[in-house]
Amino acid sequence: MNTMTRTRTHFRRRLPARIAVTAVLLALTVPMAQADSVGMPRNVPPAYVSECAACHMAYPPVLLPAASWQRIMGGLDRHFGTDASMDPASVAQVGNWLQTHAGSYKRVREVPPQDRITQSTWFARKHRDVAPEVWKRASVRSPANCMACHSGADKGDFDDDRVHIPK
Ligand code: HEC
Numbered sequence: 001m002n003t004m005t006r007t008r009t010h011f012r013r014r015l016p017a018r019i020a021v022t023a024v025l026l027a028l029t030v031p032m033a034q035a036d037s038v039g040m041p042r043n044v045p046p047a048y049v050s051e052c053a054a055c056h057m058a059y060p061p062v063l064l065p066a067a068s069w070q071r072i073m074g075g076l077d078r079h080f081g082t083d084a085s086m087d088p089a090s091v092a093q094v095g096n097w098l099q100t101h102a103g104s105y106k107r108v109r110e111v112p113p114q115d116r117i118t119q120s121t122w123f124a125r126k127h128r129d130v131a132p133e134v135w136k137r138a139s140v141r142s143p144a145n146c147m148a149c150h151s152g153a154d155k156g157d158f159d160d161d162r163v164h165i166p167k
């Protein structure tokens, strides 16, 4: 009985510390572990908005590993079938920022085919219930068009409670 009491006290004392550690771990891994709030880091370089979001939304950097961003920034003149070149100063600035904020959580660390977010294993898993024909709807056009279904995607909000697949 004595042992029992001691064990309980011991457990109770350690609990707050455990919660604190868990909270820190969650904060670090939440981008992909939970993946509903991916987040756009602060200090977004102006060119990331004016240039990189000219043809599609500004993808949160955490969605690709550093190696993918590096390759993308090194080949903007041949960018997924289009020319996305910008001035060298902007390339350097945006490139550095992407490297700093790239995804490093284990699911994002692996380089996806074609350096596409939409070819990542986690992307396929999160979207396995979306029927193939849905991606081709005129209202969706492409899996890369996150905003079609996640209206807060440009702010890093992918919460599945706020997903809406357009007709
Ligand atoms: C001239 C238009 C244009 C500009 C400017 C542009 N992109 Fe793209 N980007 C595209 C097209 C087109 C695709 C392919 C979209 C698709 O498959 O639906 C693409 C795809 C991507 C993808 C892969 C999306 C996926 O399928 O996962 C990433 C990442 C990306 N762009 C990043 C950037 C970055 C970073 C910049 C700024 C340096 C940029 N883009 C500027 C046209 C552009």
Ligand code: HEC
Pocket: 034, 035, 036, 063, 117, 118, 126, 127, 129, 130, 134, 135, 140, 142, 143, 144, 145, 146, 147, 148, 149, 150, 158, 159, 160, 161, 163, 164, 165
């Ligand atoms: C055709 C609509 C559609 C498009 C386009 C789309 N998604 Fe999704 N996404 C969904 C649906 C539906 C779910 C929820 C799946 C579920 O709950 O089973 C989801 C779930 C997610 C999740 C997991 C959310 C959670 O709470 O676990 C992430 C992260 C995500 N999407 C990211 C993206 C990104 C990044 C893009 C663009 C590159 C994108 N999605 C494009 C429909 C879409």
